[in-house]
């Protein structure tokens with residue numbers, strides 16, 4: 001029987017994020033969905049051991065009488081026990097979602113770490129995706145619907161989230177990628193003061209892109225510019241380009257300009273604005289049976305194009321996984337999330353990161369682990385970019401078929417640690433998947 005001492009657990013009511021103090025990393029309201037999905041009652045089929053605790057008044061607030069018409073016994077609504085010793089972090093595409101639909105095992109995996117496991121333990125977790133193109137709040141609402149549980153922006157990082165910290169550095173920026181006006185809205189939400197899009201430039205000077213015409217809606221939403229006075233101080237590719245040819249032409253014009261002044265041409269091709277990408281994934285997992293090219297491919301293409309046109313090398317910067325800065329950001333977010341939602345003020349001993357892309361998820365986790373005081377443990381799943389039978393350039397510490405197998409492995413490994421902890425504090429663990 002599990003006791004509150006196992007897993008470094010503590011009895012903690014998981015706060016609805018609407019109640020929790022807002023993570024300092026973000027502004028704006030949290031996502032509000034009924035907590036009942038998150039706090040779903042256990043069914044008797046799972047043979048949940050009953051923790052030796054008395055029922056607290058707060059348990060009434062999270063039980064659902066409609067879904068549990070019988071008398072609420074401790075077996076059907078056991079007190080929540082939250083691990084403060086380990087945590088989980090998930091990539092999204094190819095792990096939980098594929099082609100806009102949840103991967104079948106994803107919903108069970110999240111139920112499992114929200115208490116529907118043999119130990120009745122809940123495990124704090126965050127999401128760390130390179131994808132983007134919407135506000136964090138909007139993306140969390142989508143994800144909450146897809147995965148049938150409440151997900152808060154306080155536990156979510158996407159590729160462009162760290163760009164927020166650059167809003168004060170640059171005045172006028174070119175923002176590229178995504179659908180319609182969405183990335184402009186994201187950038188303005190981050191605090192960027194003057195956001196120019198490729199649509200603005202095409203609207204103002206239609207022959208900028210000979211083969212791209214704005215739709216009526218794009219024309220309506222785009223803004224007229226004073227091309228003689230606009231100076232692009234930096235270029236940010238927030239999300240995947242919907243029109244590579246047009247966007248590359250406009251980016252190239254900016255990069256080849258004199259200090260970002262639109263319409264000018266540098267003689268030396270070394271005085272253009274800096275360019276930042278929200279991530280560098282060359283391929284990603286969609287509903288198609290083969291991986292599709294992504295932002296990293298655009299980056300490679302632009303670098304090659306710049307070299308071909310100017311003869312010079314282009315320096316570009318990418319955020320997202322596997323960059324160490326993104327994992328540092330994730331560490332801060334996880335700490336804030338554990339504190340706000342679970343009342344845990346100490347760092348975890350281990351963070352299990354579950355991803356499908358060896359080049360970003362696994363590489364980043366392994367390299368960050370070498371620098372971090374926390375043990376970042378990489379788990380590769382076979383539901384996305386990684387193809388079973390191939391040898392990844394960046395091997396994970398553990399490979400699992402699905403995210404459900406991954407979370408079961410993590411919880412079981414932690415359980416085994418508590419049973420097999422050696423006197424010197426090291427764990428002698430061998431867990432079969």
Ligand SMILES: [Mg+2]
Pocket residue numbers: 091092093094095285355356357384
């Ligand atoms: Mg992925």
